[in-house]
Amino acid sequence: MIYLRRIVQLLFLALFLFLMLYPEPAKNVIPANLFFISNPLLVITTIIASRTLQLAFLASGLIIIASIFLGRVFCGWACPLGTTMDLFHRLKKPRKPDIQPILPPLRRVKYFVLLTIIIAAIFGANIAGWLDPITIAFKSFALSLYPAVDYILKGLFNKVGLKSFISPLNDIGILDTHSILFHNSIIFFLILTVILLLTFYQTRFWCRNLCPLGALLTLLSKWRILNLSTGRHLCTKCQRCQSSCKTGVFNSDFSLNDEECIQCFSCVKECSKTGISIGFSKDKSVRISILPSRRGLLVASGLAVLSAPLLKRSFGLRLGQSLPRLRPPGVSRSEGEFLSKCQRCGECMKACPTNGLQPLLAESGLYAMFSPVLVPRIGNCRYYCNACGQVCPSHAIPDMDLADKQEWKIGRAYFDTTRCIPYVNKEHCLTCEEFCPVPEKAIEHYVKDGLEYPYVVKERCIGCGLCEKVCPVQGLAAIRVSPPKDAEL
Amino acid sequence: MKDINRRQFLQSLSILGIGAVASGYLPIHGQDKPEDKKPDEKKPDSKLVLAVVEGKKPAEITIEALAILGGISKFVRKDSVVVLKPNIAWEKPMELAATTNPEVVLAIARECFKAGAKKVKVVERACNNPKKCFQICGFENAFNKSGVEFVHLTDDHKEYKEVKIPDGKELKSILIAKDVLECDTFINIPIAKHHGLAKLTLGIKNLMGITGGKRNELHHLLGQKMADILSVIKPHLTIIDAYRVLVRNGPTGGNPKDVAFVGKVIASTDIVAADSYACTLKPFSLEGKNISCVKAAYDSGLGEMDLSKIDIIEKKI
Ligand code: SF4
Ligand code: SF4
Numbered sequence: 001m002i003y004l005r006r007i008v009q010l011l012f013l014a015l016f017l018f019l020m021l022y023p024e025p026a027k028n029v030i031p032a033n034l035f036f037i038s039n040p041l042l043v044i045t046t047i048i049a050s051r052t053l054q055l056a057f058l059a060s061g062l063i064i065i066a067s068i069f070l071g072r073v074f075c076g077w078a079c080p081l082g083t084t085m086d087l088f089h090r091l092k093k094p095r096k097p098d099i100q101p102i103l104p105p106l107r108r109v110k111y112f113v114l115l116t117i118i119i120a121a122i123f124g125a126n127i128a129g130w131l132d133p134i135t136i137a138f139k140s141f142a143l144s145l146y147p148a149v150d151y152i153l154k155g156l157f158n159k160v161g162l163k164s165f166i167s168p169l170n171d172i173g174i175l176d177t178h179s180i181l182f183h184n185s186i187i188f189f190l191i192l193t194v195i196l197l198l199t200f201y202q203t204r205f206w207c208r209n210l211c212p213l214g215a216l217l218t219l220l221s222k223w224r225i226l227n228l229s230t231g232r233h234l235c236t237k238c239q240r241c242q243s244s245c246k247t248g249v250f251n252s253d254f255s256l257n258d259e260e261c262i263q264c265f266s267c268v269k270e271c272s273k274t275g276i277s278i279g280f281s282k283d284k285s286v287r288i289s290i291l292p293s294r295r296g297l298l299v300a301s302g303l304a305v306l307s308a309p310l311l312k313r314s315f316g317l318r319l320g321q322s323l324p325r326l327r328p329p330g331v332s333r334s335e336g337e338f339l340s341k342c343q344r345c346g347e348c349m350k351a352c353p354t355n356g357l358q359p360l361l362a363e364s365g366l367y368a369m370f371s372p373v374l375v376p377r378i379g380n381c382r383y384y385c386n387a388c389g390q391v392c393p394s395h396a397i398p399d400m401d402l403a404d405k406q407e408w409k410i411g412r413a414y415f416d417t418t419r420c421i422p423y424v425n426k427e428h429c430l431t432c433e434e435f436c437p438v439p440e441k442a443i444e445h446y447v448k449d450g451l452e453y454p455y456v457v458k459e460r461c462i463g464c465g466l467c468e469k470v471c472p473v474q475g476l477a478a479i480r481v482s483p484p485k486d487a488e489l
Numbered sequence: 490m491k492d493i494n495r496r497q498f499l500q501s502l503s504i505l506g507i508g509a510v511a512s513g514y515l516p517i518h519g520q521d522k523p524e525d526k527k528p529d530e531k532k533p534d535s536k537l538v539l540a541v542v543e544g545k546k547p548a549e550i551t552i553e554a555l556a557i558l559g560g561i562s563k564f565v566r567k568d569s570v571v572v573l574k575p576n577i578a579w580e581k582p583m584e585l586a587a588t589t590n591p592e593v594v595l596a597i598a599r600e601c602f603k604a605g606a607k608k609v610k611v612v613e614r615a616c617n618n619p620k621k622c623f624q625i626c627g628f629e630n631a632f633n634k635s636g637v638e639f640v641h642l643t644d645d646h647k648e649y650k651e652v653k654i655p656d657g658k659e660l661k662s663i664l665i666a667k668d669v670l671e672c673d674t675f676i677n678i679p680i681a682k683h684h685g686l687a688k689l690t691l692g693i694k695n696l697m698g699i700t701g702g703k704r705n706e707l708h709h710l711l712g713q714k715m716a717d718i719l720s721v722i723k724p725h726l727t728i729i730d731a732y733r734v735l736v737r738n739g740p741t742g743g744n745p746k747d748v749a750f751v752g753k754v755i756a757s758t759d760i761v762a763a764d765s766y767a768c769t770l771k772p773f774s775l776e777g778k779n780i781s782c783v784k785a786a787y788d789s790g791l792g793e794m795d796l797s798k799i800d801i802i803e804k805k806i
Contacts, residue, residue: 158647353618382618384580384625427709430686435616437580439743445685452686472705 001265001278005076009083016080020142025351026390031056033347035080035134036393040064040220041213042128042135042343045117046394049126050340054395064220071221075207075214076246076262080141081133081195082207086246088196089203100202102248102257107208108292110215112300117212119304124336129344129370131212139370140192142350143359144185151179182349183358183375204246208260218259219291227282228258228267231275244270255286325364326374326463326483328357328388329381329408330398335368341396344370348388348397354379356465357388372397374410376465376481381410383437383464406438411463411481413442413456419478422453430454432467432479443467443479454479536800537793539757539766544806547732547754548596554728554756555600557802564725567605569673572612573597573637574724576680576695579741580617583627586735587742589680591631593730593754597676598637612668614642614698640668642701649701656789657717659710664701665722677724677760681731681767683739683747687711689773690740691764692727693719693782712781716789719760723791727763729755736772761792762799769796 016035025032036042038059047053063074075082117128129135198205207214228249230241235254242250244266249258267276292300328348332338349357349372356379357372364373372388374381383406389399400408413432421429433443433454442460445452456479463481471477540557544550555561565571575589583590598609611632615622619641623629632639642648649664669675679695686708687694693715697704700718707714731753735742742748749772757763765777765787777783777794787794 158645353621382580382621384621421709428686428711429705429708431705431708433685434740437617437741437743439738439747441685441738441741470705472703472708 002269005263005265008077009086012078013080013083016137017141020138020146020350025387032351032391033345033393034059035138036343036345036347038063039132039134039213040067041114041117041132041216042345042393044216045121045126045128046341046343048118048121049124050337050394050396051124052341056393056395063217067217067220067224069224070226070263071224072214072217072260072262073226074217075211076264079133079137079207079213081137082204082262084137084192085196085199085204085206089199092200100243100248102251103209104257104290107248107257107260107290108296109209110211111219111292111297112304113210114212114215114219115297115300116304119301123305124340125367126340126343127367128212129342131210132343133206133211133213135343135345136188136191136195138350139185139344139346139359140188143182143346144187144189144192146350147180147182147185148189154179180355181378182355184361185359187361202248204262207262208247221259225280226263226278227280228256228261229277229279229281230254230256231273231277234273234275236272238272240270240272241267241276251288253286255288257288257290259287259289259291325360325368326376326411326465326481328352328372328374328397329386329405329410330389330400331396335364338396339368339371341394342371343394343396345393346370346372347391347393348372351387351391352379353385353387354382356380356469374465376468377477378469380466380469381464383466407462409462409484410465411483412458412461413463413465413467413479413481415454415456416476416478416480419473419476420454421473421478422451426451428452429472431470431472435466435470437464437466438462537757537759537762537798539755539759539762539799539801541753541755541766541801541803542806543751543753543804545752547590547592547730549806550732550752550754551593551596551728551756552600553804553806554754555597557804558726558756558758560604561597561600562604564676565601565604565606565674568607569605570608570610570671571598571601571606571674571676572610572669572672573601573676573678574612574669574695574699575678575730576690576698577611577613577619577622577626577628578616578698580622580625581742582625584733584748585742585745586680586682586733586748587740588622588626589678589730590732591627593728593732594628594678595631595635595637597678597728598632598635601674601676602636606674608638609636610638610640610668610672612640612642612666612699614666614701614704619643640666642666642699644701646701652721654717654721656720658789659713660707660717663718663721665718666699666701669699669722674726675722675724677727679727679729680734681729681751681755681770681773682735682742683737683773685739687780687782689768689775689780691729691767691780691783692724692760693764693786696722696724712783712785713789715782716785716791719786719791720789724760726756726758727760729763729767731755731767731770734770734772757799759792759799761786761794762796765794765796766799766801 019032022028037056040060043057043060120127195206246264247260249261356374358375359370360368360373386402386405389397417423421427430452436443442457443454445454465481467479468477540554542550542554575594577588579587581587601609650667651662652665653662654660677692679692684690731751733748734751736749737747755763764783768775768777
């Protein structure tokens, strides 16, 4: 069973990476955002926070049903972050039996995390994406590790003159010719590193103590039918179950916290007498629940209630509105509405072929953290692309037809004639006009004394940012896209 | 060593002037012994030939134009390496006439193979994502299984080599793609279209796609800079795709209303002559001297702009 589990885990991790790397999301039969649309935590918080229901979310039913009947199988068998932790933990050698502390108070933290997320969602703030394991895994893999690997491989292959080796990969969109980088994405790597290092203290530290998705699945699985049973008459008190269990289900007095069980079958394999089994009958072992007490919950809810307005008001939604950013095409003109739907998952940033979509940090307020923003100087919005809408799991970025996307005004370009080469240096340039991709160019020029001076025709500009990207002026471009004011639309 | 010789040779070629080119004399396989090519070898009676073929099928008119120039085997020897430089710089479907018609390029590539070329490469440094251009412009479909190699140049300096421009008025050196410097025959296949800064982009401007470095720095005094580049890397053959041309909103286009059907292909060994003729096409109605690149190249003695001095052979099929 344990081998089967490992294979399934690896398959899910492979699927996760495959979907992450698959270059043309729309052409794939498996939706690129599968792991997100089937993630109950994200689905529930997004529905609550944005007050919208979407058909794609039905996919989460699978995990919900599986958890109701089988417990936290998702954690043990499918979660890519969990698998990564398991793989990482194998590095710890020699694996002599060590019995890890159970620490019930720490374990309750995850319920409070979940509670805070849900209450924030009730107040319209969607913050699940900061702490959800799938989004953590995706961001660290796609936005941090992938660019690093890309950089190393490209450098290596180019040095060794093996360009021809990567070009077939190029053809399918991996290791593409342009380099990929994300603003401060090392943060995601650090988050992952901390989670992984904590496994040296307790295996699956994150899953036991912090994971809000784990907490949700535990709650769902209260009446599960797949149970752990210990054959007490066989027990030799060898304690191998205690040391092998990934989530600390076995207490030292052999009572069980089996609501935490992730059905990983390690104990079944390790038990010297194979007295432990996982099956559909429940034995009479003493079971201890570590759900938080009612009083704890009340106090925590009170605090969480406070946290939502705190986040939304003082930490930045206001600021976010006064400092609007260039959002991906098609998103709500209201920052608040957009942020209530955006799961901060990073799918759009990975999908954006120009690398223009970047994660915000605190520039637009803490509340907008990790939401996508278009940075034209890094990458423009490609005229022939609508990838971000295709992968966005919560339709915070709508899935628009290409033709509609091509008309969507992300913003509007303005010339900075104190920097623009013809205006300042009296030299020819017109690079922006040359590149402007709209059929009826949004940049035109007039000629004075034999020199071409460009200007923007505002009705035609879609704010794609290509002009800003290619402007030859160093540093701040001489043409820059600003978010549109409603009046200008 | 090969490219140094080649460079020297190209320099001497520009000194030899158009006469040598006009005589159909081409530097194929002669690069290693430039001293062989003496001015007195040119045939004084021959005139610079420009082929203009009109028709409904892009491939057909291309092949016909090559035939008028004496067939591709005059330019491509057995086991040689040929570089084709079409314009695949923009992500626009070919119907929008922002990029060279793939059928024209394919027809030329096939002719090169027929003439015994060992390798045919299509080289381009695109402005938009090169792979996407390759797909959207229709090259991926057309060149499937053609045996032609596509070189998508990037910003990587290693793909280029710095070439000194001894006679350069505005540029003293330029990065040029190694693939082009190292080939035996270099065929330039631009599309004729509108361009904001250059007015029209034709053969000479198309050479920008083989240069490295920061290309928008070439925009100031573009004409002379392109002429300087031309002085060190002269295509053996220029074939202008004027099947569909873009009249406004170039070089990117995008509006079908801006595309005019001309149905012509213009071919010549003299890039300036080909460009100069293309300016006069109906939808443009300009002259070579209106276009800074053409004018500067002519003034630098890199080719013939005066159409009356060219033997223009027009054909309709
Ligand atoms: S539509 Fe624009 S912003 Fe969205 S992924 Fe494509 S290029 Fe990036
Ligand atoms: S003016 Fe700039 S931002 Fe506007 S459409 Fe053209 S390239 Fe895009």
